[in-house]
Amino acid sequence: MIYNEFLLKRYEEMLGSRFKEFLEASRKPLPKYIRVNTLRIRPKELRRRLEEKGFELKKVMDYCFLVKKAPISIGATTEYLLGYYFLQDYSSLFPTINLDPKPGEIVWDMCAAPGGKTTHLAQLMKNQGVIVATDVRKVKSLWYNVMRMGVTNVIIYQRDAREVKYKFDKILLDAPCTGTGILRRDPTRVRVKLRDIRKASSLQKELMKTAYENLKEGGTLVYSTCSLEPEENEEVVEYALSLGFELKRAIGGEEGLLKGTVRIWPFESSGFFIAKLVRPCE
Amino acid sequence: MRIRGKEFKVTKEMKEVIRELGEPYAAGIYMEFPSLHALITSQVNFPRVFVDDHAEQLFLYGRDVFLRSIIRKEADEGIVIICNKRGEPLGFGKFGKRLIKNIADLGMYLREED
Ligand SMILES: C[S@@+](CC[C@H](N)C(=O)[O-])C[C@H]1O[C@@H](n2cnc3c(N)ncnc32)[C@H](O)[C@@H]1O
Numbered sequence: 001m002i003y004n005e006f007l008l009k010r011y012e013e014m015l016g017s018r019f020k021e022f023l024e025a026s027r028k029p030l031p032k033y034i035r036v037n038t039l040r041i042r043p044k045e046l047r048r049r050l051e052e053k054g055f056e057l058k059k060v061m062d063y064c065f066l067v068k069k070a071p072i073s074i075g076a077t078t079e080y081l082l083g084y085y086f087l088q089d090y091s092s093l094f095p096t097i098n099l100d101p102k103p104g105e106i107v108w109d110m111c112a113a114p115g116g117k118t119t120h121l122a123q124l125m126k127n128q129g130v131i132v133a134t135d136v137r138k139v140k141s142l143w144y145n146v147m148r149m150g151v152t153n154v155i156i157y158q159r160d161a162r163e164v165k166y167k168f169d170k171i172l173l174d175a176p177c178t179g180t181g182i183l184r185r186d187p188t189r190v191r192v193k194l195r196d197i198r199k200a201s202s203l204q205k206e207l208m209k210t211a212y213e214n215l216k217e218g219g220t221l222v223y224s225t226c227s228l229e230p231e232e233n234e235e236v237v238e239y240a241l242s243l244g245f246e247l248k249r250a251i252g253g254e255e256g257l258l259k260g261t262v263r264i265w266p267f268e269s270s271g272f273f274i275a276k277l278v279r280p281c282e
Numbered sequence: 283m284r285i286r287g288k289e290f291k292v293t294k295e296m297k298e299v300i301r302e303l304g305e306p307y308a309a310g311i312y313m314e315f316p317s318l319h320a321l322i323t324s325q326v327n328f329p330r331v332f333v334d335d336h337a338e339q340l341f342l343y344g345r346d347v348f349l350r351s352i353i354r355k356e357a358d359e360g361i362v363i364i365c366n367k368r369g370e371p372l373g374f375g376k377f378g379k380r381l382i383k384n385i386a387d388l389g390m391y392l393r394e395e396d
Binding site: 082 | 291312392
């Protein structure tokens, strides 16, 4: 079992009668999805090319496919090297979709590496406007992904997000977290304890405060984690509300424990939490 | 603009942001030859050489191109862009006597990450 007793007890409490379904899902490997890079190719065209090579795909969204059958590793095709798609869980598309960035805006991706969401943002912005992408680590892999996908509107900083001072139109805070929603993919994190959760939560709140200070009035922030723990999710959003943020309804899955937020349990895809917040005008 | 001693192509908007936030790690389009970023965003101008499927695979593994796998070419010497039969750019090569030497190819992203 990939979850420890401590975590299982929490999920049983939150899920009630669906806990059994959760346990069953946790024994299966996580399905693989690809996000088509519409900056470089049309989804239909990519699908045709991969199917010619023996891949079986199922469309789950305009530009996202579930990989049902793969004759070779999906990360080893020419199309992958050409930057035509990114391996990305379906649920992790929704933070970016909720932020809804527009061409011409100045957007901050606070915790950007390795760039799954940065390159998705660029695709929705049609490579126009500016994305500032910061991370304390792994900026090289972030940069490589940006280059491979043909993204041209990103500025990368290897910097602690808490040291940035600017006023952005929109901000994505895809926060560092305990990752309990992606244990099916990354089982190295099985040892998560309450202490880890509390520690993550306090960093998340600090980042939330920074986000508030760096967001224009009327600007939108999307907060997301791949954690299932309320301390890292709903509790951080409650803190955001105390700073002055207003909560808007997010899309992408069932409602979280807080009205308007989204909580995706790891049934079909990795677990995610998403909240959409607006900094009101004074 | 120069960033950490390398050339990048950035927009006016990006420059304004950089002026406030300081020197970044990277920005816009990496222009230093042989940049694959510049290649796939159509920033470079070299004659093209189109190669067959087999050569495409090998080239993306970092290998050179044998002259017999060339389908069509726009030059016989110097630096060229290696394209597959569809015309998609795969990297840069340099003509030698018996082969086109691999200077840089898109497979590098994978090889360097490992
Ligand atoms: C969930 S991951 C981000 C995934 C990324 N958004 C994507 O879609 O590919 C969280 C990231 O936060 C970074 N991080 C941790 N503390 C940070 C800080 N104080 N400032 C900026 N980034 C930080 C970590 O290095 C890690 O890469």
